[in-house]
Amino acid sequence: MKAGLVEFSWTIVFQIVNTIILFLALKKLLFKPVSEFMKSRKDDIAASIEEAKSKNEEVEKRKKEYETKLQFAEQEGREIVKEASKKAEARASQMKKEAEIESAKMIERAEEEIKRQNQKAMNELKDEMSSLAIMAAGKIIGKSLDKEKHQMLIKEFMDEVGGARW
Template sequence: MNVVIRPLPILSSMIISWVALLLLYLILRKFLYKPVSTFLQNRKDKIQTDIQEAEGLKNEAVLLKNEYESRISLAKKESNEIIEGARKRGEELKEDIIEEARREAENIVSRARKEITREREMAFQNIKSQAGEIALLIASKIMEEEINNDKQGKLIDKFIDEVGNQEWQS
């Protein structure tokens, strides 16, 4: 069989295909392309907005982090200053207490020295008065008896022994 190729039917089907394709393109463009483009553009805008918001939040987070770090360092500095101030006040208080104790010790020593001096004076006065009494007693014993130098020496020694035993024992 002889196949005859006819250019016209091929051409007609090509034209129909082209017209159908053009119609399909126009229909799809009108009903599908614009909504899909709009959807894609909205999606692109939303993604861009989300990226910008994320960058803004990231920047804000960095700023907050820096602010918190500066606050922490400031708080550490203040706590160190407070500790140092307390340490200085403690040292000053310690020095004050030591100085007050030293002054009190000096006062106690001074009072003790005054007391010793007073006791010494009292003992000296007591010895003077007893020596005077002893001298009077010796003189009265000597006057009672007439004696020579040997007898007078023995009498004085005896008297001193008697008076010494009586006075110093009481």
């Protein structure tokens, strides 16, 4: 008897039973651990994705905070520069006023010194002129004056000359 392509025999039954046993064994030993591994891997990937999303959100939040702080720092820096500029201008103005006051005082002291020197020169000139006038008067009169008359002549001369403007 010639066997056809598919023939029903005990060999086929044993092959089917062996395939079922092999399937159950593989399912218990291989499919279940592989399925659990795949499920665990899938859960790990999902958890990693969620963690990455939360970290991205946190990074965005911190980025916004830093941008806000940076803007605040820039504004604060501009205010500090502005305030320093105002202080520098105020200090310059104060220094200018102090210099003007000091120069005015120096001019006033110089004018007072000039007046004192002028007065001193005038007094010396008056003393010298009175001495010369007395000497000339003494020579003209031809006699010596005593001290009392000498002082009286000087006083009279000074009264006359002192009123005149030099």
